[in-house]
Amino acid sequence: MCMKSFKRSRRSFCLAVLLLLTTLWSAAQKDKNVNINPHPESADVVSVLDFGARPDGQADATGAFQKALTSFGTKGGTVYVPRGTYLFKGSLNIPQAVTLKGAFESVPSHNGIRNKGLPKPGDDGTTFLITGNRGTEDAAPFITLNTNSTLRGVVLYWPLQDPENIPEPYPWGIAMRGKNPAVLDVEMLNPYNAIDASKNERALIRNISGQALRRGIYVDGIYDIGRIENVHWNPWWSMKPRLFNWQKENGEAFIFERTDWHYVFNTFCFGYKTGYKFGASSGSTGACNGNFLGIGADDCQTAVLVEQSAPYGLLITNGEFVAMEGADPTMVVVTGANKGNVRFVNCAFWGPCNRNAMIDGTGTIGFSDCTFVQWDRNKEGLPSIQVNSGTLLVRGCDFGTNAPQVAIGESVSRAIVSENTVKGKVNIINKIQNAFVNGNIGTEQ
Template sequence: MPTGDKGNENGPPFISMTEDSTLHGVTIYYPNQPGNQVPTPFPWTLSLSGNNVAVTDVECLNCFNAIRAVGAHRHYIARVQGQPINMGVLVDQTYDVGRIEDVHWNPWYSNTKEYMSWQLLYGRAFVFARTDWEYVFNTFAFGYAIGYHFVASPQGSCNGNFLGIGADMMANASVQVDSSDAFGILITNGEFTAFVDSHFGTQLGGSGTTGFADCTFTQWDDSKQGHYAIEVNGATGNLLVNNCDFQYEGNQINLGNSTTLARAVITGNVIKGATRISGKAHNTQKGLNADSTSTP
């Protein structure tokens, strides 16, 4: 039950873990964090560094910032749950494979208006900077500003494998990629639900290649404002959209009328209603998009 450094986010962590250490089977609860008002900052709860540090079967019930893994090569974070307010997990400067699995952030501690308004405005569930092939498996977050945030630190960006990840009711973006290592970010079996009108957070920019394969898009424009499921804004790279199912009768893809996008390949997709693909890249291939207007 940490009580120190109330109001001081930059104070020393509650628990600092170094090489070959493990924290297992505890619940961490901040008794001075009221759940019916704007949250109070506290320092990081757990700070991991060094090789082979593990956090398993731990509840971070109402931490402000829960787990920081910086320079924690081969870290293992598993079966962790709770409601971190500002940041759930931060990974940086990890140069050997780190693993995060079965982590679940949900508003179990407080869902009052004052508490959740702050969390939806500022909170980030998972933040990844420099980590070399991070393995993330079966993770979920509910009710933050950003679910999975990929950023650059002075040491670089993330590349990794993200399997079975989910995010519900993210106010800004379920997945926001500000920076990626050249080896890329692979997301498989992801589940992202906005709970408010959005275009799924698929606003694309940057110079890399972004691909959507075997994805399902639905309800991205319930308010009928003309949103697209996928929208390109100033990207200079490539877009691949293959074998996807657009289950909503609306605009599907906007490449932009003056886009600098290099290439776009849009093939083999199942579309409800008319095909609505706007704009063009320098080189666009469209084909084999099945119009389902004649089917139930």
Template sequence: MPDLKISELPAANSLADTDIAPLVQNQGSLATRRATLSQLRGAMLRERGVHIRDFGAVGDGVADDGPALQAAINALSPNGGVVHLGARTYRIGTAVTVSSHAVRIEGQGFTEGGNPGEGTWLTCANPAIFPLTFSGAAARGSVVRNLAVREAHGASQNTSWQPTAYQWFFRVLDCYGGVDFEDLLLSGVHRGFLVRNSGRTAFRRIRGQVFSTGIEMDEVYDVARITGVHFWPFWSTNDNVVRWQQLNGDAMVFRRVDGVFVDQSFVLGYRSMFRFSSSAAGVTQKFSIGQAYADFVRHGLWVEAAGTDGQVDSMSVQCERFNASGATLPGSVGILLGAHSSRVQIGQLRVDDCEDNAIRVEGHSNRLDIGSLRVVHFNQRNSGAAACHLAHAATGVPNRVLLATAPLLEGTTNAGLLVNAGTNGTVGGQMAAGAAAAPGLAVGTSDTGLFQPGTGGLAASAAGAEVMRLAAGTATLGGPLGAHAFEVTTPADAVNRPRAVGAAAGQGVSIQASGSDANLNLALDAKGGGSLVLRTGGGVQAQIAHTAGAVNQVGISGGATGGAAKVSATGADANVALVLSPKGTGALLAQAPDGGADGGAARGANAVDWRQSRNAAAQVASGAGAVIAGGMGNTASGNHSWVPGDTRASTRGHLGRGAWSSGFFAVQGDSQAGEFVLRAVTSDATPVRLTADGAAPGAANTVNLPNNGGYRLKVLVGSFQTGGTGGAWDIASWEMDLHIKRGTINTAYVGGYSSGPSGNAAIASGASIAPGIADPPAAALRVSVAADSTNGGLALTAIGEAGKTIRWVARVLAVEVTS
């Protein structure tokens, strides 16, 4: 054989890596050497990647090609490169790991479908292995692209169907950086991708049917990107398979992920499209989702970890049970915030076909901001469910859903409301802060609407001027704070409040105390030392003045049937006086004067008139300082005169006298008792008349009778020397019983007697009467009585002594009878 010509050699039907080939090398001189195909391939294709079949892969879907794939990956060490997979089906029965360098595993595309067909497919039938794992920092930058994967699930697809519990098909562990997956189909895979402690991982154009979990991320501290996910029943549209997914499958699960970007995603037939959970590393923050469509799912967005935070640009969620003629999926809620202290913003949201609520917020301190909300068909069980259900927050901050525009609730709602009752959570709108001339929320015109004057405040403007402001516990009307006309303040834990009540025509409006307590006070408080003023008709009708440090008050109370209304003194002191004080010379009255019999004529200056019944206007305390203490039909016409009560008495215009009666014969004062107090001062023996005011006698200051009357008098006279020669402080006294009468013209002294130590002695008109009792130096003092024809009454005269100043006082008690 060695001597044969090349043309005489037998043809080579196949070549192996160990076959020998001639090689001519020029290393100073030409030399023929031998080399294997493997050596030739290594020299010629260096840095051009490897092919899995170069390492023994069969690609028939039966042989275990896992070792060949691992060998091809290892062959690229230390600089990495591309492992090419031809358009065949490679069964991975042995786990494959990329850990020492970056590797690009690249197939030749695929045909969408449930089973291996055209293109490159990786299959697995061993639930115990992780088919492909990228591990460690050296694997960063690896890529898997342009191929399809499938697992074997041989169970009958009946009502008890469930997938075989395979491990994760792809894992990215502790790479600290990106591993990319592009143009992949996962057809009939239990769990697709697990990324842990590997930021910047990217998914592009991932489609397929994944039963339990499509993509799960945890401990991702740098931005990961997911674009173009499309999970649909490629492997099987059997009702039992898809409904198992609707009860158990989560398309994408995020635990501790910082800033994941998800865009242009579609999933059909899952428990949730986006599930935000937690791990020992924490929760997801600042996620960003754009253009998401969840079809036949229980939850489009499910937050079950407290403190989750992120944004959704546009999302549609439909919650029907798969292939069930429009029936809603049990327990379906389009957006579910199931923890507390989470905040999610959604630009545009549509939720269709919910069993109960389109949005449900549990826990406390959650906030959901929605730019535009459309809900079609909710409350399908007719259970009274609201489109937005907010749990009552017993602790923390009440839950909030804020809508930038008015929500659209349409379709079959069974009269469901926007928000549930019995919660302290709120569903409302929120606009940017503005100014009075340009409110944040304008109504009709640009200068009329709502604005935010400061943190925690809300105000309303009209025609560019502030007219109302609301803050925590305070509401003001009529101008900005500090220049407003009305203010309402709510103290902490308030359960009672005033209520303003309008009225129908002919009825009065009222301000009432209202609240949970059975008995409530209603207080009107002036500021500082200001008075409380009540007005009607534009004028002041009542005023309550301020008293600094007051502990005693005036009490006013009504009375039940048969009871009395009361004005009383109340307060902290055990004994409290009650003062009724007119102003200046004003009188103190029980009734307002009206010039008639009801109110009577005007009262005298400083008069007191408590009488409440009269027959004529003149029956009042018309004298200055006069007093009528009560009764009816009495007149106190003299200055400082008084009537203690009873009825039909008259002081007859006499100064300082009293009168009282229990009735009359024919006219007022024709049967009454009375009392006069008279006085005089003497400084010698010149006789001086005793009068009510110490002045010269007249018609009003002496004991005068009306025409056709008679007085039976008891007269007590006392004298007291206050100065002069000898006998200072000496006293003398007289007691006399007198009778006088008056006709139509003349007054007559009928007679009388005086009382003394030796008995009674008759008194003649004009006779000098010695004192009944006296100090010896005063024994010479005398008193005389006579008729006063000029004034029509009794003339009571005092006679003193030379060189002595003596004060004289007489009390005259009268029984008065007139015709």
């Protein structure tokens, strides 16, 4: 090789090495910048720290947050809340198309009381301490969402609640208004009233956990489909007897009134007077109809209470229901006011209750491919399903207690009880002529 060719090759090699080093350095700097400043300020993202908020849990951050939220005018954007603890003595209104976002990318779940119930600043990602409107249930909600606005990635905590005593009233933690409001990846550790999801369209509630003390989610006045997914109310904050017993005597985890075809998936509650309550509000026309898949209620007085349902029906599939509290624990109670349809498909009922279902009203109530494990806890000869009026359908179910399975009262208009399996002898009490009772098989003749 000539000297001239050798120099050209060495120059090309050096340029290639220099280019490689430059690329590696740029990538390292890029990664470094991402780690240092994961939410750089831009036209679409601002930080609450730049508006005077202090993440120390001591200074009232209400004013600084509201300035940050309204800084976008009408164009929308994201207000980022870095890791830390922020104190609020007032309320926030999230404008249209604005997102209030904390450091969490997935909702946390606490376990019990740590540090006497008060998180240390910065220990729990982005944490909001809420003290405003203490003792006033009908005051302004802590956060109000509007059209296309979102709350995401934060913990909401009411530090003045005493885990040892009956809880003090507070207004709703979150109110959802307008069209397409969303609450995503949020822990509401101990709200008195958690989420008011009424008077909106197409609201999305996803990945929520905590211990709602009086009310969990309230739905009413909905005329376009709403969605509730992965919401679990568990007593992670306090199971101290005075507080928890009050919750089990007064608490309502999920309340549905006037709504058109709500979609509810993977929801759960533990330790409430009523797990799921369906009714009709005085301020709206009509009742609830919807699709409820994979829902559960444990340690309740009544797991499902139907005061009213729409003619289109409540479709409840793959549910798990346990009632064991109070003087008359019953998994499903349908009141005399109900005129609509309710269908339970592939659901399971267990726990030391009196009855699995007590049914009144003029609507149609159906159980298909369900499992009834326990009832008649005091050995009084109570049936699993007591129907006093309306229409009853029970088909393809399994009854696991050697006690009466179904009792059809004389005011029932029609009933079908067929092709069920039972433990012991088939014991179906029928007081009407307009009934089809056939093909039921027990372990004893």
